Amino acid sequence: MNNRPHAAELLNTARETLKSLVNDLPREKQYEALMVLNAMAIAAREMKNADEANLELESLRELYEIDEHDESSLVKLNRRFVIDIREHNFDDDSDVYNFLVEIVNRKLQVSNPKYLKGQK
Amino acid sequence: MGLDDASRKCLEKFVVDQTQANSVAIQLIGRLSGGAIQENYALDVEIHGGEWSGNHTWVLRTDAPSSVQVSMSRAHEFAVLNAAYQSGVTVPQPLWYCEDENVIGTCFYLMQRVNGVADSRALVRADWSNAQRKHFVRRMGRELATIHAIDVSKFNLDFLPSPQPSPAQARINQYRGYLDNLPDPHPVLEWGLRWLEINASTGSDTVFCHCDYRTGNIMVDNVELTGILDWEFAGLSDPLEDIAWYCARCWRFGQNHYQAGGIGQREDFYRAYAERSGRVVDNEQVTYWEVMAAVRWAVIALQQTQRHLSGEQESLELALTGRIVPEMEYDILQMTQPV
Numbered sequence: 001m002n003n004r005p006h007a008a009e010l011l012n013t014a015r016e017t018l019k020s021l022v023n024d025l026p027r028e029k030q031y032e033a034l035m036v037l038n039a040m041a042i043a044a045r046e047m048k049n050a051d052e053a054n055l056e057l058e059s060l061r062e063l064y065e066i067d068e069h070d071e072s073s074l075v076k077l078n079r080r081f082v083i084d085i086r087e088h089n090f091d092d093d094s095d096v097y098n099f100l101v102e103i104v105n106r107k108l109q110v111s112n113p114k115y116l117k118g119q120k
Numbered sequence: 121m122g123l124d125d126a127s128r129k130c131l132e133k134f135v136v137d138q139t140q141a142n143s144v145a146i147q148l149i150g151r152l153s154g155g156a157i158q159e160n161y162a163l164d165v166e167i168h169g170g171e172w173s174g175n176h177t178w179v180l181r182t183d184a185p186s187s188v189q190v191s192m193s194r195a196h197e198f199a200v201l202n203a204a205y206q207s208g209v210t211v212p213q214p215l216w217y218c219e220d221e222n223v224i225g226t227c228f229y230l231m232q233r234v235n236g237v238a239d240s241r242a243l244v245r246a247d248w249s250n251a252q253r254k255h256f257v258r259r260m261g262r263e264l265a266t267i268h269a270i271d272v273s274k275f276n277l278d279f280l281p282s283p284q285p286s287p288a289q290a291r292i293n294q295y296r297g298y299l300d301n302l303p304d305p306h307p308v309l310e311w312g313l314r315w316l317e318i319n320a321s322t323g324s325d326t327v328f329c330h331c332d333y334r335t336g337n338i339m340v341d342n343v344e345l346t347g348i349l350d351w352e353f354a355g356l357s358d359p360l361e362d363i364a365w366y367c368a369r370c371w372r373f374g375q376n377h378y379q380a381g382g383i384g385q386r387e388d389f390y391r392a393y394a395e396r397s398g399r400v401v402d403n404e405q406v407t408y409w410e411v412m413a414a415v416r417w418a419v420i421a422l423q424q425t426q427r428h429l430s431g432e433q434e435s436l437e438l439a440l441t442g443r444i445v446p447e448m449e450y451d452i453l454q455m456t457q458p459v
Contacts, residue, residue: 035436042443075304082305085314086296092318092458100308101453107446115447118376 008047015040045110052106059099123148123161123180127224131180134223135165135230138216142169158183158194158352162233179212182228192352195219196279198229200351203275203328209266212347236341238349243335244373244382252343257384259345260338260366261392267348268359268397270328277328280355287358288320291412298419302426308449312415315456319408325399329357334371335381363393363401364409369451370417411455418448 005013015037022033046052053074060077061068090096108116123131128146135144149162158181165176183194192200198217205211215230248256272280283290292313299306299313331353339347365371366389372382380389390401425442427433 032436035440039436039440042440078305078307081307082299082310085307085310088314090311091314094458096311097453097456097458100311100449104308104446104449104453108450111443111446115450 006047008044011040011044011047015044042111045113049106049110052110055106056103059102063095063099123224130223134216134218134220135167139167139172140170141167141172144168152179163230177233178215178230179233180224180228180230182224182226192354194227194229197352199275199277199279200354201229201231203270203272203277204267204348204351206275207266207270209270210263210345210348211351212349234339234341234347236339236344236346238337238339240334240336240371240382241373243340244375244378248343248383253378253384254388256343256345257380257389258392260381260383261389261394262396263345263348264330264333264359264362264366265393265396265399267330267333268327268362268399272328272356280328282356283326286320287324287326287356287361288316288408288412291357291361291416292316292320295415295419298423302422306418306422306445308452309415309418312411312449312452312456315452316408316412316415321405321408324358324360326356327359328354329359329362330354331357331361331365333362333366335366335373335383336371358409359397359399360401360405360409361412363390364406365413365416367406368410368413368417370414370448407455411452414448414451414455418445418452421445421448 018033018037018040022030022037025033057074057077060066060074060081061072064077064080066072066077084090085096105116128148132144132146135141135146145166147164147166149164152160152162161180161182163178163180165178167173167176181194181197195217198214201211201214205213212234213232215232217227217229218224219227221227272278295309296313299309330348330351332350333348337348337350338345339349366381367379367386369376369379372378375382378384379386390403394400421441421444424438425445428435428438428442
């Protein structure tokens with residue numbers, strides 16, 4: 001099925017159009033327009049990383065050595081995970097730490113990739 | 121409150137009673153920015169007769185009509201502001217607190233209006249020389265030492281809760297409670313809280329703290345601090361909590377090379393604080409409290425996002441706040457790597 005431009009492409013094109021209008025807006029409205037631009041950029045990046053939730057679920061299953069046919073949802077596993085952390089089961093655990101770093105890096109790739117480079 | 125004509129007349133009468141003036145004329149200049157919970161109105165006041173005779177520029181501070189999030193009451197905030205003022209902290213002079221809701225429809229207090237602007241983003245981007253930056257963060261360090269020296273027993277601030285069993289553990293428990301009230305689990309924040317529990321220092325001071333001491337909550341006029349604002353979170357805590365909150369990456373507004381509030385060098389801030397307080401700042405302990413700061417802002421950001429998601433207050437700004445949480449999570453992980 002040909003549905004180009006895809007949703008992310010459409011969002012990016014719409015974003016470019018809005019960007020060209022920002023300077024024509026009154027000063028007090030520019031901040032709001034910048035927020036809209038930011039929201040659109042995040043949404044477009046998230047569409048490109050649609051499998052992020054699956055990757056997180058996969059990693060969590062690996063951590064808990066759960067069979068891939070088990071139907072545990074991401075939220076359910078995360079609930080178990082936070083209880084385990086709070087109940088001292090993962091203190092100073094490098095595997096858990098590395099897993100968390102991986103998840104956060106992936107989230108930042110979507111919400112603010114510049115942050116990973118030490119910029120805002 | 122819109123401060124309609126009737127309220128304004130009642131307010132004028134209130135000021136007449138407080139100042140023993142012959143007459144008072146109040147002009148509403150406008151609503152000041154900042155704070156979804158409280159409302160601040162700029163007033164120009166003309167007083168005839170009595171000790172206060174003359175022209176004054178004041179601020180009226182009251183609760184927003186829709187305020188839901190309970191922080192400190194205006195009466196307690198007024199007492200705190202008064203203690204800060206009497207102790208020599210740079211704050212607007214508090215004038216009178218009015219408990220009578222018949223005056224303008226809700227309790228309020230009046231304070232002097234100070235010059236300057238409270239605009240953190242503009243402040244961190246200001247074209248200041250290194251000498252000006254040093255001057256400014258040294259001032260912030262000394263000011264914080266003055267705040268930490270406020271004698272709570274002298275000012276009837278008994279309503280401030282004493283953190284138990286320690287300032288750090290009280291915060292950990294508080295933030296876990298907040299997380300438990302949110303719909304989704306947050307593993308990185310739990311990791312940070314557990315790390316804070318394991319790494320808590322055994323001995324710590326407990327002093328009067330501002331608890332929201334950051335570049336966004338100060339008035340600045342031409343490279344000079346003119347007022348420290350927003351005392352609603354003040355309480356007893358570890359002094360390092362304020363120091364770390366001021367230096368935390370989340371409050372540098374992208375100006376990472378200026379670790380003291382996005383404005384100056386951390387060492388200059390520490391040194392000036394130590395000179396006035398006599399307390400040497402242990403950088404490792406500040407890092408501990410910077411983890412706490414990142415957890416705190418992340419939890420608050422999640423609460424704000426929830427206000428949007430629940431439909432209570434739909435707003436793009438609140439929605440986007442949810443998407444900055446990974447930034448604090450990243451900071452937490454940077455500081456809590458297992459050895």
